[in-house]
Amino acid sequence: MKNKIGLPVGVLLILAWCLLPVAWIISLSFKSQTAITNGSPGFFPASGDGAGWQNYADVLANDQFRRAIINSIGISLIATTLSVLIATLAAYAIARLEFRGKKLVLTMALVIAMFPVVSLVGPLFDLWRAVGLYDTWPGLIIPYLSFTLPLAIWTLSAFFREIPWEMEQAAQVDGATSWQAFRRVIVPLAAPGVFTAAILTFFFAWNDFVFGISLTSTEAARPIPASLSFFVGSDPFNRPASLLAAGAVISTIPIVIIILLFQRKIVAGLTSGAVKG
C-alpha cells in the first residue's frame, strides 16, 4: 500500500508549502539592515548578520506604519461588522422568505464578486474626491462593504438554509418565549456561519491593496498593505528587505491569531452537533 507512506509525506508537503515561506519571511526579518545592503543570501541570517529585534523596533517606531496598523484594524473591523450585519439580514430573507427578486440578489452578488476591482478605482477616485471621501476611513469602508457583501451573503445563506428553523417553534411549544427560542436555539445554530462570514470579510478588508493605494494619499487612512508598498521609495529592486519583512510579520500576526481563534469556534460549531441525536 503506497498510501501508508504517501499520506504522511503528503501532510509534510502541505505543511512545508504553507509554512516555509512564512518561516522565510520571519527569518529575513532578523537579518540586520547592513547585511541586507551588503547582500546576505541564504535562508537563515549568516553569523554576524543577525539583528535581534532591531527591525521590529524600527518598524514600530515608524509613525506612518503605526498609523497604518490602526487604520487597518479600524477599517477592517468596522467593514466586517457592518458587512456581516447587512448580509445576515439579506441571507435570512434569502434562506427563509419567499419574495420576488431573490434570484436577482444572488446573481447580482455573483457578478459583483467577479468584478474587476481596478476598473472601478478610476471613477471612484474622481467621485470620492468630489464628495470628500477621498483619503478617509469611510472612503475605504464603503467599497469594502460592497465587495465583501457577496461573499458574506453566500456563506450565510448557505448556512441558514441548513438550520432546522422548526426547532424554534418546537422550543416555543416547550414553553420558551420567542426571544428565548431565538437566543437559545437559533443564535447558537447560526453563529458558526456568522463567524465564517466574518473571517472571510475581515480577510478581504485586511488584504485589500487596490483600493488602499488608489483611494488614500496620506497616513490618515492608508492601510497596512499600501503602507508597506510605500514604505521605502518606489524602487522595487532596492528595498530594506529585513525592515519590510518585520512589517510583513507584524501585519500577519492578526491573521494568525484570527485563524487560531476562529478555527476553534468553527470546528466546535460544526462538531458539537446542533441537534443532539
Next chain:
Amino acid sequence: MTIQAERPAHRERPSSGKPVASDRMRAEARLGQRLVAPAIVLMLLVTAFPMLRALYLSLFNYSLTAPDDREFIGLGNYGVALSDPLFWKTTGVTVLYMVVTVGFELVIGFAFAMVMHRVIFARGIIRTSILIPYGIITVVSGFAWQFAFSFQNGFVNNWLPGISENFNWFGETTPAVIAIMVSEIWKTTPFMSLLLLAGLAQVSEDMIEAAKVDGATWTQRLVKVILPNMRAAIMVAVLFRALDAYRIFDNIFVMTAGAVNTESISFLTYRQTIEQFQIGIGSALSVLLFLSVILIAFLIVKIFRVDLADARQEK
C-alpha cells in the same frame, strides 16, 4: 445525528389561500425585499454607478492634468486602446498568468485536497496551516517571494540546482513572470484545495469502494469515478479562481512594478488612471477590462457548462 432530518419543512408555505396572494404572503415578500434592500444598495453604489460613469468618461479625451481640455471624442479612446500593441501584449500576459496559475493550482490543490480528505491525524494543524497562505496579505506574499528570488538576499538561487548564484530573476520577462506566478500560486492554492475538499467530501465512498471491488485501478477510480462526481465543485473553483487570476495586480505591483513586460491588464488600467491621470483612456481600459472579465466568465460557463445554481449554492 445532524440536521438532515426535516429539511424541507420550511419550504411548505401555509397552504390556506393558494392562487390568491394572501396578506401573509405579501407581508413576507415585503419583509424579504426590505431585508435585502440595504445589501443591494451598497453593492450597487460602488459598482454600477462608477461603472456607468467610467462608460461615460471613456467617451471623452480627458486628463486630470488638463481638465479644461475635456472634449467628446466618441469611441476614439477605444480605437486608441484596441489598436495599441501594448494593450494586446498586456492582455496576452494576463491570459498567460491566468491559465498557468489556475492550471497549477488545480493540480496541486487537488493533491492537497486528496491528502486532507484521507488524513485522520493532525487535521487541526493542517487546516490551520492551510489557512495561513489564504489569509496572508497578497502584498506580503509578493514581498516574501521577491526577496526569496532576490540574488542579493534570497535563498532560491542557492537551493535550485543549475541556477547561478547571481541570476537576476527580475531582469528578464520569463523569470520575472515565473516569480510572480509562484507567489500567486503559493497564496491561492490553499483556497482551491479547500473548495475541492468540499467537492471531494460529496463523492460517495460506496461508489469508490464498488469500483475498487470491480478491479478498477487507482487511476481509473480517479478519472472515472472521483473526478466526474466532483465536476461541479471543480468547475466552480476554476471559474472563481480564473476570474480572480485575470485581475492579478498586487503581486505585479510589489514584485516588478510592471517592469520587463510583466504588466497585466489591471496594472495597465491602474497606471493610466491613478498614476498618469488619463481619465478618458483609463476609463476606456476599465470598460474593456470589465468586458473581458464578462467574456471569460461567459466562455468558462459555456465551455465547461458550469451550473450557476451550484455557484450560488442553491443545492
